[in-house]
Every structure is written in structure tokens, then in C-alpha cells.
Amino acid sequence: MSKPIVATTSLAGCFGCHMSLLDIDERILDLFDLVEFNKSPIDDIKTFTKECDIGIIEGGCCNSENVHVLQEFRKHCKTLVVIGECAIMGGLPAMRNNVAPISECLEEAYLNCVSVQANEEKIIPNDDELPMILDKVYPCHEVVKIDYFIPGCAPRADLIWNALVALVTGNEMELPYEVLKYD
């Protein structure tokens, strides 16, 4: 039987969850025995070259590009797993959701903030090449169907490892109290 294929990506996240994935230490060697990576920052494959079994998503959706990538993942992966608070509830980027409309956020960032000095022409970036910022930051499961959720900021390495092993082997996941944390 061929190895399951895994794809990973970071949307509106900080790559902390990917760091936590690396934090499984020498078990990363076992991981490469267990699975094959496709589109992922780990092997630097930028676009899907084959259909994948497991998609791992970090971060929520704050712009149109995030939504596009997430939909691509849904299309090409049989099982989608979101990891981290940002993917589950928007996380720190979502702190803008309840504060101000997006126009005010952009004005604060590019025009009114005390540290803005160089923007004399008062430009808010709006090039066609740039992804559109969404009105709110959305958790992944409000955009596409997600199969499994791994909370934490970042999720403990053991939790990610247990989840991956459970998915690959088809056994029930081990979930000790100490590893399920929201921070």
C-alpha cells in the first residue's frame, strides 16, 4: 500500500502551528516513514501535484487568497484537519471582527496610526494583484467543511502527532488531559 499523502498550509496564521509540528522532534523521521508530503512549506511544493489524503490547515480566512487556498485544499484532500485557534475561531486576527468595520481598520493601519509617516499620498493598497481583505476573519469551518479540529495556540506537538498517527493508522486518537489546551 502506498503511503498516505499529506498537504499543509498556513492561511491567516503565524506559522506557529507548523513550528509545533516540527516540535515532534525525532519523530519527524517516523513521520516521513509514515506519510508523503505534497503541497506544503515543509517540502516547498507550491501547488498540488496529486490528490492528497490529509490536508492540514493552520490559520483562518482573512482575505480572498486564504479562501481560494482553503477551497483548493477541500477539492484536493480527502480529509481536512484544522490546527490551532486561528483556524478554529479566527484567533488573534479575528480580534478585529468585533472592533471596527474593515474600512476603519485599513484607515488606522495606513493613514491615521501614529507610526505612519511615509504615506504622504494617503494610499490604501488596492492593487488588482493583492488579495481582497474580507469584512471579517472567518474560522475555516464557516467557509468549507472541515473534518477534524485540533485546538491550541500552538497545539501541543504531542496532540498533532497523536492526531496524525490516529488518522494514518485508523485507530482512535489518544487524548490525554495535558495536551488539549487552548493557548
Place this chain on the structure above:
Amino acid sequence: MSKVLITIDGKGFLADSEKTVLEVARENHIYIPTLCNLEGIKPQGSCRICTCMIDGRMMTACTTPVNNGMVVVTKTDELDKLRSKIVELLFAEGNHFCPACERSGNCELQALAYLYKIMVPEFDYIFPNRDVDATHPKLILDHNRCILCKRCIRRKKEAENPTWFVFENRGNHVKINFDHELTADMDDEMAQKAMDTCPVGAIIRKEKGYDVPIGRRKYDLHPIGSDIEGKE
């Protein structure tokens, strides 16, 4: 004070007739999860987390007085599901950004979510527009995290102190507030007491926070209620 015989989870206990089901369970090291209840203040039964099967009906353990021959079941799959859904609703209703909260690791709401192994709330997040009041010299009120359990209000009403905390507005707009003039000369001890009354991170002391490292906080290693059950 007369004694009554009640059965909790199949075991018989002799209990004072003036006590509530929750108090009797606690005395006998049986953990019933609570959120709006705090020892020493009058229970109000608003959060419904302590719901048990009492004589075949779902009733809140914190407000139900014991009766002779009462049969209580504290834990069934149905009750656990009900309790975890209440926690999920509270998470979806407020802005509970655990990674950025000073109370994380010591928060009762979060600890209950850990207890029920909630990976994600079933409900869509509301992201309500709520503000933070940091004008007081000692305390910060973060309405984003408030679950309106009224513990702060009830504690002050029953103690000798004048009422510091109050509910402001009505219905969907209700929020806690406190008298800034009365509390202007609040000392650190009183501020700490106010913070400890809050089950979540809605009342936070200024210039204090994150002083216990991750891994050594209250609910990092031991689930909420394990001290009552005497497991650890």
C-alpha cells in the same frame, strides 16, 4: 437540624436537610461541575452547568434542597452532552480569545471546555461588539469575556461592603459595571478578591498577569474538580 437520607450516584448519604444537592455532593467528594456558583454566595442556578437528574427530572444541583429519599444522578452521557453544549454556547456567544487572555489556564470556563474535550463549538461565532473599560486605577473590565454569571454582583451584595458591581442595561445589552468613585481607593487585596470572584477573565487586575508559566497554572495538569474528587 434534621437529617435526611439521599442517594447520589447509587450511594446513600446522610445529609443536613437545609443543604443543597451540590453542597452534599461536594462534602462527599462527588464533583458536580459549576460555573455561576461560588462557595459562600447564594446560588442562583443561572448557568445550568450543574444540572443533574434529580428524582428523574433535570434540575440544577446548586439550587435544589435535599429531600428525604431523593435520588440524584450526577453523570450520564446525556447530562455531559448538555453541559458541554452550554460551554460551547458560551464560547460562541462572547469573544473568548484564550491565547491572549491573562486568565488562560486559570479560567473556569476554559477548564470546563477541557473537561468535556471540546475541540470546536458546534455553533457559529457571533463576535459581538463589546468594549474594554480600563479607566479604573486597579481593575480592567473586559466585557468580551464576561459570561454574565453575576458572581461579582452577588458577592458584594451579600458581604458587608456596599454594592460595587452592578448590571447595566437590559436584555441583550446587559453588562457588568462598577462604581468608580466607591472603588477609587481599592487596595491590591480587594482587587485580587474581585478578580478571583470572576470565573473568566472579565475582571482583571492591572499590572498583573501571565505570572505563572504555562504548565504550572491551575488547570494545566489537573482537570477542574479533581481536587474535590480527591484523585490528585
